[in-house]
Structure formats: structure tokens, C-alpha cells
Amino acid sequence: MLPPIVEIKPDVYFTGAFDPKIRTFDIIMKTANGSSYNSYVVRGSEGVAVMDTVKKEFSDDFFARLERVCEYDEIRYIVLHHLEPDHSGALIELMKRAPAAKLIISGRAVMMLKGIIKTDIEYELATTGTVISLGNKTIEFIMTPFLHWPDTMSSYLHEEKLLFSGDVFGSHYYDERLFDDLVGDFSYAFHYYYDHIMRPFKQYVLQALKLYEKFEIDLIAPLHGPILRSNPQGYIDKYARWSSEARFRKNEFGTKMLSVFYISSYENTHKMAEKITQGADEVEGIRASMYDLASLDESNMITLLEESDAILIGSPTINGDAVKPAWDLLSCMAYLERTGKIGATFGSYGWTGEAPEMLHERLKGLKFRLPLAPLKIKLIPTEEELKSCIEYGREVSEIAMGKMIEITL
Ligand code: FEO
Numbered sequence: 001m002l003p004p005i006v007e008i009k010p011d012v013y014f015t016g017a018f019d020p021k022i023r024t025f026d027i028i029m030k031t032a033n034g035s036s037y038n039s040y041v042v043r044g045s046e047g048v049a050v051m052d053t054v055k056k057e058f059s060d061d062f063f064a065r066l067e068r069v070c071e072y073d074e075i076r077y078i079v080l081h082h083l084e085p086d087h088s089g090a091l092i093e094l095m096k097r098a099p100a101a102k103l104i105i106s107g108r109a110v111m112m113l114k115g116i117i118k119t120d121i122e123y124e125l126a127t128t129g130t131v132i133s134l135g136n137k138t139i140e141f142i143m144t145p146f147l148h149w150p151d152t153m154s155s156y157l158h159e160e161k162l163l164f165s166g167d168v169f170g171s172h173y174y175d176e177r178l179f180d181d182l183v184g185d186f187s188y189a190f191h192y193y194y195d196h197i198m199r200p201f202k203q204y205v206l207q208a209l210k211l212y213e214k215f216e217i218d219l220i221a222p223l224h225g226p227i228l229r230s231n232p233q234g235y236i237d238k239y240a241r242w243s244s245e246a247r248f249r250k251n252e253f254g255t256k257m258l259s260v261f262y263i264s265s266y267e268n269t270h271k272m273a274e275k276i277t278q279g280a281d282e283v284e285g286i287r288a289s290m291y292d293l294a295s296l297d298e299s300n301m302i303t304l305l306e307e308s309d310a311i312l313i314g315s316p317t318i319n320g321d322a323v324k325p326a327w328d329l330l331s332c333m334a335y336l337e338r339t340g341k342i343g344a345t346f347g348s349y350g351w352t353g354e355a356p357e358m359l360h361e362r363l364k365g366l367k368f369r370l371p372l373a374p375l376k377i378k379l380i381p382t383e384e385e386l387k388s389c390i391e392y393g394r395e396v397s398e399i400a401m402g403k404m405i406e407i408t409l
Pocket of ligand 1: 086148167223
């Protein structure tokens with residue numbers, strides 16, 4: 001059966017594919033409602049532009065839709081806003097079928113193109129302000145790097161006030177009714193997508209929103225999930241709010257946030273955490289808090305990590321390793337910006353005590369500033385050792401407040 005023709009604006013068509021069965025995306029995202037790989041066709045008086053393709057396994061669906069709205073020899077441009085395989089999977093085949101089409105990518109995509117496509121192909125570069133004309137349709141490019149790959153860009157179709165936003169404003173939410181005012185309630189999927197894909201790049205989100213401001217936007221066509229035509233500004237406002245709110249909360253307190261996360265088997269690492277927190281909190285300008293990782297769920301971990309200027313992690317050593325809750329905490333950093341955050345590690349141990357060093361190395365890999373060596377105490381801390389924990393916490397706080405120190409490598 002032929003797929004329906006879906007016109008999202010005059011002479012602009014949906015040519016994407018639906019993936020109702022996908023349950024995990026990019027390893028890190030759960031997709032309870034499936035997803036879609038959105039692609040679009042813009043038809044002008046002087047030719048056609050194809051805006052992105054789909055995941056390779058869904059190529060047949062894509063070409064079936066494409067063939068309903070244009071001939072291959074009408075295609076003048078293929079625009080790839082983002083090279084990730086869920087959008088570039090049908091590119092090579094499309095270029096074979098439409099050999100006269102020019103591929104348009106961003107400058108940052110060049111290095112990635114060969115790695116993904118594994119062959120030499122011709123392309124033209126777009127930058128912010130580059131315009132292509134299809135006669136009565138005009139497309140202007142906007143560079144929106146790191147949303148969520150370095151290569152990503154958006155484009156704006158002037159005559160229809162339509163923003164092709166790339167992954168920005170996407171949702172993993174399958175619903176063939178397609179438009180935001182027709183599909184089910186996808187608000188959680190929209191927020192979840194932001195949290196997992198865009199949140200680590202908040203500063204770039206704010207930069208992109210600034211660039212979008214010059215355009216009057218009547219419809220947003222993202223690369224995943226519903227097309228946003230009812231109150232597009234509402235979605236833009238959500239992104240603006242989510243990308244700014246952590247800083248606003250911090251400003252409310254007017255202090256730097258230091259968080260001590262710990263997990264303890266026999267209370268020894270717990271005692272260290274208490275004393276480190278006590279010492280840290282003695283420094284003016286620091287608000288220190290302590291969290292037992294045994295009772296902290298992932299969404300709280302993410303929020304606390306995001307809002308903390310300094311993070312201390314304590315774990316005992318069990319079988320030569322830090323324990324799972326400590327690693328789970330660090331795995332949350334994949335969702336966050338970490339520029340400039342200070343880190344330190346500690347733990348009580350029985351035999352070998354590798355955990356604090358292992359956590360320290362991981363923080364180093366995550367580009368934390370690590371001013372102090374890990375603090376290790378054998379078994380039950382003595383009074384003297386507990387004093388050293390107070391001093392350790394105080395020292396981290398002072399560094400967070402700007403005390404100069406040689407950074408430990
Ligand atoms: Fe939807 Fe980043 O690919």
C-alpha cells in the first residue's frame with residue numbers, strides 16, 4: 001500500500017519513517033513510545049530539496065514517501081542538518097538515485113562525513129546566513145553546533161516561516177498523527193529528550209535560540225517525533241527555561257554549591273563524609289550538603305551534579321573497585337556540562353583501597369579540576385584522621401572559592 005502524502009505546509013512534505021518498536025536509542029535513552037526519523041521535502045518552482053534522510057533500515061519507507069512527492073531528477077539539493085546515522089542512513093542510495101543533487105552540510109560535518117559514509121562524495125558547505133533558492137522557496141542556514149553533535153545545523157524556510165531544527169526540539173515519540181496538536185501527550189518525551197540529548201549543551205542551546213530569534217517561526221520540523229505547529233514559541237520558551245534554570249537556582253542562594261556523595265558499608269566512609277561536609281561548610285560562600293548514594297535516584301543525582309560547583313565522592317573499596325552506586329553517579333555526567341567543576345574523592349578501606357584513586361581517574365577523564373589527591377583512611381578513622389577529613393573538606397571549599405593551588409595531575 002502506498003504511504004499517504006503528508007503536506008506539513010504548502011509544498012513541504014513529510015518523508016520520514018516511523019519506528020514504533022524501538023525501545024532504546026543511542027544506548028542511553030529509553031523510548032517507551034518508539035520514535036520516528038523525520039525527513040522533509042521542499043518543493044519550489046525551480047526544483048526540490050530533500051531535508052535529511054532516515055536510518056538505513058527504514059530506507060524503503062523513506063523512498064516510498066519520497067517518490068510520492070517528487071521525481072529523483074527534480075532534486076537539486078540534499079540537506080543533511082546532522083550526520084548521525086539515524087538521519088544519514090539513506091544518503092548514499094539517495095545520491096545514487098538523484099545524481100544531480102548537491103549535498104549540503106556544515107563545515108564541522110566534513111571530518112565526520114567520511115567516517116560515517118565511508119566513501120568520497122561531493123558536498124557544498126553551508127554557514128550561518130548561507131541561502132539556497134528553489135525559485136519561490138528560500139532556505140537560509142543557521143549553524144547550531146553541539147546540538148547535539150558538532151556538525152549540527154538548522155535551516156529556515158522563509159516563505160513558510162518554517163524552522164528545520166535538526167535534533168533540537170525533537171522527541172522520541174512515535175505517533176502517525178504527526179502534528180503536536182493531534183498526537184497523544186508527548187510532553188514527558190519532549191522533556192526527557194531535552195534532558196538526555198540537549199542538557200549537556202545548554203550554553204549552545206541558548207546560543208541557538210538567540211540565532212532563531214531573528215526569524216518568525218510558525219512551525220518547527222524536528223528530526224524526531226511530533227511536528228510542532230501549535231504555539232512553536234511555547235516549545236522555544238521551554239528550552240530557554242530549562243537551559244537557564246540551574247543558574248537561576250544557584251543565584252537564589254548566592255553561594256557556591258558543594259556536594260558530598262558517599263556510600264558506606266560499615267559507617268567508616270560515612271564518618272569521613274560527615275567530617276568533610278562539616279569542614280567544607282565552614283568556608284564562607286559555600287553551601288555544603290551530603291548525600292547517601294544508597295538512597296538517591298538518578299534524576300536527583302543529575303540535578304545535584306548539575307548544580308554543584310564542587311563534587312566529592314566517597315566509596316569503600318570492595319574487591320579492588322569502587323562500588324556500583326559511585327560509578328552510577330559518575331555515569332550521570334554523560335548528561336551534563338562539567339566545565340570548571342571541581343572534584344575530589346575519598347574512602348575508607350580494609351586491604352588495598354583502590355576506590356578513591358579509581359574514582360579520581362574517572363573524574364580526570366571527565367575533565368574535572370582535581371586539586372587534591374584522594375583521601376584514604378584504613379578501616380575506622382581515628383580522631384586525628386577525622387580532623388584531616390575536616391581539613392580536606394575545608395581545603396576543597398577554599399579552592400572552590402578561588403584559593404590558588406597547584407592542580408594535581
Ligand atoms: Fe537524531 Fe542525533 O540523531
